Amino acid sequence: MSDKRATREALGATLLELAAEGRDDIVVLDADLAKATTTVKFAAAHPDRFFDVGIAEQNLIGTAAGLAAGGRTAFASSFAVFATGRAYDQVRNSVCYGNLDVKIAATHAGITVGPDGGSHQMVEDIALMRVLPNMRVLVPADYRAAAGAIRAAASTPGPFYIRLGRPALPAVYDDAFEFEVGRAYVLRAGTAVSLVACGAMVTRALDAANLLAAEGIAADVVDAATIKPLDEDTILASVTKTGAVVTCEEHSIIGGLGSAVAELVGEHAPVPLERVGVRDVFGTSGEADELMEHFGLSAGDIAAAARRVIARSSLSSS
Numbered sequence: 263m264s265d266k267r268a269t270r271e272a273l274g275a276t277l278l279e280l281a282a283e284g285r286d287d288i289v290v291l292d293a294d295l296a297k298a299t300t301t302v303k304f305a306a307a308h309p310d311r312f313f314d315v316g317i318a319e320q321n322l323i324g325t326a327a328g329l330a331a332g333g334r335t336a337f338a339s340s341f342a343v344f345a346t347g348r349a350y351d352q353v354r355n356s357v358c359y360g361n362l363d364v365k366i367a368a369t370h371a372g373i374t375v376g377p378d379g380g381s382h383q384m385v386e387d388i389a390l391m392r393v394l395p396n397m398r399v400l401v402p403a404d405y406r407a408a409a410g411a412i413r414a415a416a417s418t419p420g421p422f423y424i425r426l427g428r429p430a431l432p433a434v435y436d437d438a439f440e441f442e443v444g445r446a447y448v449l450r451a452g453t454a455v456s457l458v459a460c461g462a463m464v465t466r467a468l469d470a471a472n473l474l475a476a477e478g479i480a481a482d483v484v485d486a487a488t489i490k491p492l493d494e495d496t497i498l499a500s501v502t503k504t505g506a507v508v509t510c511e512e513h514s515i516i517g518g519l520g521s522a523v524a525e526l527v528g529e530h531a532p533v534p535l536e537r538v539g540v541r542d543v544f545g546t547s548g549e550a551d552e553l554m555e556h557f558g559l560s561a562g563d564i565a566a567a568a569r570r571v572i573a574r575s576s577l578s579s580s
Contacts, residue, residue: 265405266430269461270369272408273426274300277337280416281308288416289329291315293322293340299369301339319344323352323364330362335416338364342371342425343384346391357421358394365415366391369426372512373540373557374462374550376428383545383553389517391423392490398443399489401425401511401519403464404434407487410441418443425461427512429550432465434485446493448500452480455568455575456500459510460486460519463538466554467510469561474568481568492522494530501533506575508536508567512559515539534574536567 280288281304291313296302305312315321319340326336338345345368346353357364373383391399400415400422402408408426415422434449449464450471459467464485471481482500486492501507507527509520520537527533540557554560 265433267405268428268430269402269405269408270426270428271300272405272412273339273367273369274303276409276412277301277304278307280413285335285416287333287335289313289334289336291322291326291336291338293317293319293344295340298341299339299367319349320352323349323366324356326364327352327356327360327362330364331360334363336364337367339367339369341382341384342368342387343382346387346423347384350390353391354394358396361396361420363419365422365424367412367424367426370428371425372427372462373545373553374427374429374512376550376553377547379547380544385512385514385540385545386517387423387425388489388511388513388519389521392517392522397421397423398491399423399425400443400487401460401489402441402487403461403485404431406433406435406437406439407441410439411487414441414443427462429462431462434464441487444488444491444493446496447485447487448482448496449485450481450483452482453504454479454481454506455572456482456484456504456507457510457564457568458484458486458497458500458507458519458523460489462512463510463559466559466561467564470564470568473561473565479568479572486519486523489519489522492526494526497523497526498531501527502531506534506571508538508564508571510564511539513539515541534571536571538564538567
């Protein structure tokens with residue numbers, strides 16, 4: 263599959279589909295970014311169910327919570343840095359504390375925002391959302407997974423954080439794919455190392471597996487599309503088989519997928535682990551692909567981490 267689409271593009275399109283399918287309970291809110299988040303598509307078709315609150319993200323989440331308390335399924339969208347950072351108190355106390363039916367679909371996450379720079383490159387959002395009681399955290403790998411994640415969130419009561427990105431990504435899944443909350447997907451089978459990735463890093467993990475295969479190293483590639491609740495059984499089965507794991511995320515290595523897998527493995531199946539991600543620094547301005555190289559998030563970086571962790575695994579078993 264060669265088509266490339268941004269995961270954020272799935273937001274407006276899928277919300278339109280849900281409305282056409284009779285989901286009259288769905289309301290959509292944005293914070294003056296409807297064109298960028300693509301919720302403008304829903305706004306054009308259903309202006310009576312769309313609310314642009316302006317550049318007021320705390321109000322965005324508070325209003326979404328109020329609509330949810332009144333029986334609506336509220337999708338609230340903005341850039342990830344604003345939806346999770348600027349409005350954290352409202353997410354915690356208005357949405358999660360009351361376990362309300364609010365779906366925060368945040369776009370432009372991670373460093374692939376590009377030239378907007380460190381102030382807009384949110385690499386802490388998974389950590390912030392993952393720690394909140396009642397919050398589910400979804401990080402889809404491509405357009406189809408994003409559409410499935412939005413549908414799954416819409417049909418599952420309670421708070422969700424759906425992390426969406428700006429750049430076009432290669433397709434990982436075909437049209438038959440069905441997203442399941444709490445499920446990780448094994449995309450490639452191997453025995454030497456587990457590559458557990460999410461979001462934009464899934465295709466890079468697959469590319470890294472190709473690099474490793476050329477060296478005779480067979481990698482298990484797992485798409486951890488749901489960070490919370492984590493699919494513990496699938497991940498533990500993989501790391502138990504391979505004896506080594508590399509986590510791959512376009513996010514800080516602190517508090518995100520790497521931390522979630524480290525916690526799981528440390529408690530249930532201790533094996534050598536390496537984390538590929540942003541290493542406790544802010545982002546910087548640059549083009550998306552340049553930044554992925556700059557921060558060590560390329561397929562080559564994943565393959566190098568795999569070689570290191572396999573070497574550690576061999577030492578520990580000798």
